[in-house]
Amino acid sequence: MSQVHPELQSDNIHQPSGLFAKALRTNNKTKWLFLLLNFAVTVLHTMQAFNMHERFASLWHIYYATSYLAICVYLIFKRKTYNEFISYFEREIRAYNDSIRKYIAKNRTLITIGYPFILTLYIIYGAYDSIVIYQQSQSFYRLIIRVIWNIFKTIIYLNHYIIIQFITECCLHTQVYFKIVEDQVKSLKMSNSSLEFEEMQQIRQLYDVAIGKTRKLDSLLSWVLPVYYFTCIGSFQWNLIFIIYEYKPIHLMLMVRELFALILLTFHIANINQLANEAFNQVYSLSYKVESVEMQNEMRFFFTRIRRGDVGLTILKIVLITPAFVTSFGTLLLTIALAIPTIFKKNLT
Template sequence: MPRICITDLNGHSTSSRPIGVFAWMMQLEDKKLRLIHLLLISAAIYLIYTDIMEANTSSKLQKIHLIFRYGNLISKILWIVTLRSKRWQYTELVDLFENQTRCILGNERVYRHSTKVRRIFVPLCIMFVVQTIFISVFYRPIMILYGTNDYFHFGKSLTFGLLRAVFICIYPLYTQLIIECCLHIHACWLTVDKQICLLKNIDRRALTIDKIREVRSMYSIAAVITEKMDSFLRFPIAIFFGFYIMANFIFFVQFWTELSLNKLIRFVWRCTVLALVISNMIYIHYLSHKSFDGVYALSYGKHPLQVNNEIHLFLDRIGQSNVGFSFLKISLITPTFVTSLASATLTFVLSLPSLIEESI
């Protein structure tokens, strides 16, 4: 018998579906997707080539930064290419909760939560893209035109600047995909939490085994989807923590040694995005763990023996789960994980004075 969930259908039924360029790419046909992959790979190769030609590698810090930068670029290229073979897996994963529970992920709570996160991230993306386009696309051609009036070199510089900007803009779009996938998992767990709240509001005489089993099944489906999404994002999350965080602190050293408004804006953007992504990953574990409190509250009531047994089975199911996104399936991304990461970061920060002295 199909499940029917009570949801708020106020035009917000699509608020849980991931949006963005990468989510759009997943829906393309093979030929169009192959063309976009070719463009991205060409832009990445040109970006690496221009960086190598223009970079000043006189200091160890600059060399380390370039190693991280190129490693980040190459890893992103490899993952973007693999999206072609994984796009069907992604499409099925996004629709899995609604297909199996017959519950639309469009209630008012999901809409408010998704909108709040997107209102923070979208302006950050726009700020980064505008700055990137100005610096990588228009600044150098304008200087050429202003200094020499050479329209040929102006057009050449503008064309290659556009190609360079294409891949630089991948950074916020790549991060957006991780955040959007987090929001989709949030929507699943917020819906489970809402169904648990509905169970708590049911009169104890009307609470039946079937109703508890239905929500317990929904919990299990949300846990499976979280695990599958974690597997799908295993490589992007590893890249994010492996390159993005370390590159942030290397960039901080560069900013500290050579203060400028451009670097200040980029540093604030990086730190804000870092905090936003990590907090959304942690929130997945929080929502899954929060279900225990709601189900445990049901056990306070005076229920028939069979209903009590079903409640305890539900509690055992939650207690056996350790749900959330992970770092290479090694450690869940929880507040404890972030604390350990902060400790490792502090160790790195303590070495900054020596790095600064070498870079001067």
């Protein structure tokens, strides 16, 4: 089996790194209130900016802000389910080697990159917006007010990524269960000794535990994912329409933001199913070391379970999010996006 480096056992790699995850883990009510206040301020800001001449756009902005507030409130109420999910992860990851920890660290770094990326988008737009205001007014006072306002908007809208980071990190933790299975199988393949029944059964049990934890996460995010995908894809398409119909830099920035978050989150969700199915090839390579009938039956049970291919997160427990589904759905969205210019040309002529 894989060996643990003693110097690594005391680190905190197994603990959630996101602000929202830490708030749920520690029951820190101050952080809850701070996050809820920020989301509430976003909702109030969109309501205050309501414009009857652009009522559909205004209503969409209100819905967009409210959806994130609702997700935040829902997850706070479901914190017990989340804590049960993470507690098991902490117990398991302490017992495994450096490769698992490197996998967590690498993916966690990729997730965290989202903050500077989105912040850079807001800074670029804020600088552009402030310059335009100054050129129009030639007033340093209005320039300073605009800069302060853009900083304020950057802070409150950056909170949306906190939710994205939380969901993505949950998916990462689920992936690690299947990486542990892979790690155990590789250790058995490298071993010169014959394959023992207890070792194979232990791996199969670990795979079943990984499935159970995936379903627990699916239950936690049962309506969070549908709300998020509807909001994110709707925002992407809405801003694309504005770019075509009435181009403004803000719409391009928002579209890039949504596309980045959509790709990041969907990749981590689909990767759960991918890793679960990849276990088949890993386990199949062990079949050459099987000698007894008892072991052959154990391997057959394992193959049968993996071949079902039903492990992963779902949308409303109806559609399983797999790489194949993502490819098909992405093609559909691209088709719709390419059709939008033609639709608008027909409407304008």
